[in-house]
Amino acid sequence: MAPGELEQHQGRVHDVAIVGLGAMGSATALELSRRGADVIGFDRFTPPHGFGSSHGDSRIIREAYFEDTVYVPMVQRAFALWRELERSAGVALLQPTGGVMIGAPGSTLVEGALRSARAHGLRHELLAADEIRARYPVLNPEPGMVGVFEPRAGVLAPEACVKVQLEQALRRGATLRFDEPVSHWEAGNGVVSVFTARGRTRARQLVITAGAWVASLLPGMRLPFRIERQVLHWFEPAADADAFTPQRCPVHLWQFDGDRFFYGLPDSGAGVKLAFHHRGETTTADSVRREVTAAEVDETRRVLRRFVPAADGRARASTVCLYTNTPDEHFWIDRHPAHANVLVASPCSGHGFKFAPVVGEIAADLVQGRPTRFDLGLFRWRGIE
Numbered sequence: 345m346a347p348g349e350l351e352q353h354q355g356r357v358h359d360v361a362i363v364g365l366g367a368m369g370s371a372t373a374l375e376l377s378r379r380g381a382d383v384i385g386f387d388r389f390t391p392p393h394g395f396g397s398s399h400g401d402s403r404i405i406r407e408a409y410f411e412d413t414v415y416v417p418m419v420q421r422a423f424a425l426w427r428e429l430e431r432s433a434g435v436a437l438l439q440p441t442g443g444v445m446i447g448a449p450g451s452t453l454v455e456g457a458l459r460s461a462r463a464h465g466l467r468h469e470l471l472a473a474d475e476i477r478a479r480y481p482v483l484n485p486e487p488g489m490v491g492v493f494e495p496r497a498g499v500l501a502p503e504a505c506v507k508v509q510l511e512q513a514l515r516r517g518a519t520l521r522f523d524e525p526v527s528h529w530e531a532g533n534g535v536v537s538v539f540t541a542r543g544r545t546r547a548r549q550l551v552i553t554a555g556a557w558v559a560s561l562l563p564g565m566r567l568p569f570r571i572e573r574q575v576l577h578w579f580e581p582a583a584d585a586d587a588f589t590p591q592r593c594p595v596h597l598w599q600f601d602g603d604r605f606f607y608g609l610p611d612s613g614a615g616v617k618l619a620f621h622h623r624g625e626t627t628t629a630d631s632v633r634r635e636v637t638a639a640e641v642d643e644t645r646r647v648l649r650r651f652v653p654a655a656d657g658r659a660r661a662s663t664v665c666l667y668t669n670t671p672d673e674h675f676w677i678d679r680h681p682a683h684a685n686v687l688v689a690s691p692c693s694g695h696g697f698k699f700a701p702v703v704g705e706i707a708a709d710l711v712q713g714r715p716t717r718f719d720l721g722l723f724r725w726r727g728i729e
């Protein structure tokens with residue numbers, strides 16, 4: 345008898361089933377199993393993998409959060425939880441670099457970062473273009489641009505983070521089933537049944553953390569999610585290679601030509617990573633165009649030549665990744681409107697990775713009926729049933 349059928353036969357009901365074991369799902373599995381819950385998780389692949397939203401060597405973590413001040417206490421908790429995970433696993437996951445948000449005075453990026461820094465009393469500096477160039481010779485803001493520097497920002501290693509969260513969840517007793525897509529679920533009488541090719545699994549609560557596939561697990565719901573193809577590029581420094589190291593180069597976010605955004609990360613050996621934020625084509629997780637064209641590399645290079653010209657060396661690699669966007673670009677962490685024991689914690693609109701352990705903690709609180717310490721108002725269910 346296959347394991348799924350065996351469980352059905354035995355009538356076992358887990359405390360929580362989790363669909364999707366990427367960034368958010370692995371964190372949720374870890375937190376719940378740490379609290380002693382009987383957790384079972386499923387993933388359609390074996391995470392960490394390169395088909396969803398959590399691959400590509402690096403993710404930025406930053407504190408002066410331009411998107412909204414409400415994220416600042418959450419990111420502060422995330423810093424603490426990433427450090428705790430590093431200690432318990434004995435693995436380095438977070439490299440501090442500092443961060444600078446560069447744009448016109450009054451731009452969304454600069455103004456938003458300043459608002460969060462001031463509202464929460466964060467250490468920061470407002471730098472003029474020539475001060476940025478003097479301090480970070482590889483960054484080349486245009487005259488009139490300014491930058492908000494924050495010292496706590498850094499770089500997370502996403503594949504290692506997911507791997508460690510899964511390993512730690514397993515060590516604490518979670519059951520994790522890989523390469524086993526969940527086809528659908530049914531809720532009734534306080535129990536949720538989750539179906540895969542191996543059979544039915546039952547749990548009192550279901551957490552859906554399926555990232556770019558989330559809508560396929562919520563059929564019949566009119567949901568506003570947009571899956572966006574995003575391309576990451578790595579370039580070899582053409583000059584000043586030493587000035588690109590994480591010790592000397594902060595993570596850098598740019599708003600330019602009005603409402604265009606791109607960001608760059610220091611070179612930890614793979615090259616200087618650069619990518620646009622948004623403006624990618626709308627796609628689906630299953631049909632996304634995975635190949636990257638020369639035109640896409642060229643478009644990135646044109647921006648790099650303006651703002652990070654020393655990175656204008658050989659294009660080393662590119663990869664495709666997926667954003668799951670909400671219309672307002674805020675997260676989506678809420679109970680299913682028709683099933684209080686089904687929680688959706690997924691669409692993070694291209695800025696969620698840094699929060700993964702906090703999302704795990706929030707999901708665990710909601711599932712266990714505990715008060716959460718964060719204001720989740722912005723993340724409520726905004727779809728039309």
Ligand SMILES: Cc1cc2nc3c(=O)[nH]c(=O)nc-3n(C[C@H](O)[C@H](O)[C@H](O)COP(=O)(O)OP(=O)(O)OC[C@H]3O[C@@H](n4cnc5c(N)ncnc54)[C@H](O)[C@@H]3O)c2cc1C
Pocket residue numbers: 363364365366367368369386387388389391395396397398400402403404405524525526527553554555556557558561574575576619665666667689690691692693694695696697698699
């Ligand atoms: C190019 C790019 C750059 C980014 N940069 C940053 C950054 O610098 N900082 C930052 O904080 N965030 C960043 N983000 C956003 C961040 O990476 C995402 O918000 C985060 O990784 C999303 O995690 P997730 O758990 O929702 O999705 P994923 O990690 O993709 O996990 C979803 C999982 O669900 C599984 N799944 C799907 N359907 C099923 C099913 N039916 N059955 C079983 N399993 C299923 C998938 O296999 C997958 O493993 C970036 C994203 C991209 C794409």
